[in-house]
Amino acid sequence: MNNIYMDHAASTPIHPEVAEVMMKVMTEQYGNASSIHSFGRAAKRLISSARDQISAVIDCRPEELVFTGGGTESDNLALFGIAASRAQQGKHIITTTVEHHAVQHTCQRLEKDGYEVAYLPVDRYGRIHPGQVAEAIRPDTILVSVMYANNEVGTIQPIAEIGQITRERGIAFHVDAVQALGAIPIRLSELPVDLMSFSSHKINGPQGVGALYVQRNIKLEPLQYGGLQERTRRAGTENIAGIAGFAKAAELVKREWSARTSRDEELRKTMLVELDEQIGSSRYQINGDPEHHLAHILNISFPECDTETLLMNLDMEGIAIASGSACTSGSLEPSHVLEAMHLAPELLQSAVRFSFGLGNTIEEVKITAKKIATILDRIRNRKY
Numbered sequence: 115m116n117n118i119y120m121d122h123a124a125s126t127p128i129h130p131e132v133a134e135v136m137m138k139v140m141t142e143q144y145g146n147a148s149s150i151h152s153f154g155r156a157a158k159r160l161i162s163s164a165r166d167q168i169s170a171v172i173d174c175r176p177e178e179l180v181f182t183g184g185g186t187e188s189d190n191l192a193l194f195g196i197a198a199s200r201a202q203q204g205k206h207i208i209t210t211t212v213e214h215h216a217v218q219h220t221c222q223r224l225e226k227d228g229y230e231v232a233y234l235p236v237d238r239y240g241r242i243h244p245g246q247v248a249e250a251i252r253p254d255t256i257l258v259s260v261m262y263a264n265n266e267v268g269t270i271q272p273i274a275e276i277g278q279i280t281r282e283r284g285i286a287f288h289v290d291a292v293q294a295l296g297a298i299p300i301r302l303s304e305l306p307v308d309l310m311s312f313s314s315h316k317i318n319g320p321q322g323v324g325a326l327y328v329q330r331n332i333k334l335e336p337l338q339y340g341g342l343q344e345r346t347r348r349a350g351t352e353n354i355a356g357i358a359g360f361a362k363a364a365e366l367v368k369r370e371w372s373a374r375t376s377r378d379e380e381l382r383k384t385m386l387v388e389l390d391e392q393i394g395s396s397r398y399q400i401n402g403d404p405e406h407h408l409a410h411i412l413n414i415s416f417p418e419c420d421t422e423t424l425l426m427n428l429d430m431e432g433i434a435i436a437s438g439s440a441c442t443s444g445s446l447e448p449s450h451v452l453e454a455m456h457l458a459p460e461l462l463q464s465a466v467r468f469s470f471g472l473g474n475t476i477e478e479v480k481i482t483a484k485k486i487a488t489i490l491d492r493i494r495n496r497k498y
Contacts, residue, residue, distance in 0.1 A: 118433045118478045122471030129318040136359040164361035171364045174302040180326045180347045185292035185313030188326040189216040192288040192309040195334025196257045204254025205229040211454035239403035240269035257286045262294035266451040267402035268411030277306030296367040297408045319363030323356035378409035381470040388483035412468045415461040427489045436467045
């Protein structure tokens, strides 16, 4: 049986160089960074070095980076933190209908606490227009949160243009860049963004560690209280091995970005060429923006076969793909992203996501396309 993993948008395998760094830290460095003895100082130096490495990749000041327990915590800290610190200025928040649940569910929680949230609609490609943000802004708007690139369909949003609008109005702008890191060059010194969320396990780093960029002039309330770690913005003993692994993964992203992008583009192109040859372009539809999209994410609807049936049949062949966000893939509910894009029912109920990454090959893509053709033909023959 083939063992093919094409669900890198959910989580990625740890890069061997990352694993090597983490093992060294876990076996040789066990001090608490808050301790004043030599073991604690060594741990603190590791964290400081990691902060320098990651900030160099995203082009921000090291002190503007807050280490967290992952992308979800980073999103939560950004939204709850700004909402609490600016509650006296207003309680109006703007986001979109295609955000990750880490943002959507946080906004829903804030609504219960008396905040008003405007969920901007997207076009059929999953993209919003900066003008929509400008029109939605009110005198009491305190925060805008728009993801950099969608985790289900790969659509990239016009972040720079939106950020220009929010900066001119003095409104905090948060960007969920969990799926964008490693896929899009990020230069925060040039982007009008106030807060940006990241996660290690999307770039071949460890799970359970992330970061939040907080522009130096932005104040936000912490989510948890305790020690004075992370400049009082995130209390708790640091996950030193995880942070060191994240830093190494970020370093590799910077070093290998061009090669990774070229590889992902080639895999994506091969998948489409193979599907055209195996089943014909009329038997599937690509979901997402044809121009503004991540190279490694490919969301496709196969109207002849429902999502669950296709996923299960491919899984039995040792091929792992997804129905959408990993946070909801265990649910039979339709994707909120695809619903927001107003897909026809037959497309909504037959969509799957391929996401390429470390270890994937052209041969694996060809095998997968051929298996899909076999499954669809088998289903078609049963109908007749």
